[in-house]
Amino acid sequence: MTDDIKTGSPVGRRVVLGMLGLGAAGVAAGTWLSRGVSDVVANTAPGLASVIPAAGGFRIYTVTSGYPEVTAADYRLEVSGLVDNPMSLSLADLAALPQTQMTKDFQCVTGWRVDDVPWSGVMLRDLLNEAGVASDCEALTFTSFDGAYTESLTLEQAMQEDVLVATTMFGQPLEVKHGAPVRLYVVPMYGYKSIKWLSGIEAVRSVEPGYWEVRGYDIDAWVGQSNGRSDEPVV
């Protein structure tokens, strides 16, 4: 012991302090560094991002065990509540409605963003017009067939052009982890509004806060103007 203490230089302390310094520098510069890493990965090993989300890609969140699954034949989207024509739509019914395509970013409230994702599906507005929303409807409640997740939008928000009942991503039918066969995509809001495994749209009188909203997240989840964040708008 004595000779370690007497003759040694405190390398351990220097390593620890050095790591703390590097850690702090990494936190300060991480926003730019992570962009750089994402770009490099996208250009060299695009597959990596789906395995390690830190390399830039979707992080997959579920609130129940595993992913819920339903066969294409069994799937129905129920449109109910304060509507003139309640509907129970199969995938074929959805495909028969006017299709809308858009290429837009996906921004998560935890900070990650995936740029330029091609989406397609039925504009929620078209669906609601088909169902005929009653005059006392002020909001919509969305439910997932995972049995737990719910979301909400005001009717005004739902009638914007940038809310999609999405059935494809990247030109392919939705993957199970992204909410197959049907999910919502609310362009100008944080990702938690874009409920996956969508099975129900109910027209209601007032907003019922969704799954994460009763756990503290903002109900009006505008990107860059809610949840204490100042992200660039989604384009």
Place this chain on the structure above:
Amino acid sequence: MNPSSDTSVDRFTTGERWIHRSLSTLVLVLIGTGALLFIPDLGSLVGNRQIVRVVHEVSGWLIPVVLVLMLLSKALRADASRLNRFRPSDWEWLRSSDRRSGRIRVGKFNAGQKLNAAWTLGSLLVLLGTGAIMFFSSAFPDFIRTGATFVHDWLSLAVVVVVIGHVWMAYNDASARAGMRTGSVPLSWAEREHADWADEVRPR
């Protein structure tokens, strides 16, 4: 001065070994829950993100508790002093190609163990700090939150690699493992791997 080959000598106290057990359990839980939160294909197997997240957060906050317990152990403080100090021969040992031959005499800890200890403490503190930023995220501007996530993600991947290496070294050395499990090691092992320390602890 020539004890039999099966003489054993004390290496770690009961307190040190319980601290090692607590810390390794916490780190394994953190790696497991972190992997579930972080790797989509893994997380999907168990889902329940909210529960996994709470387990990860609680385990993370127990890390500073263990760090404080470490300060309370006199034996661990003494070992920490040894781990902290590099003597000139440690650099030589690291550079040498025959570092296992015993030609360069090693104290209670070799230079690799010293670096591992420093790395472990440094990475725990950085992960704790960046984790705390994410935990109290509303108190921080976006770029700090994103930066903390970036550091936490990549550093934890590096930590996993080093933990695998640590376990691999232990897997290949039954006597070293016995030192942490039972507290004592064969003197013959100490003479081979830690000659200067063996001189200190050899029964007279």
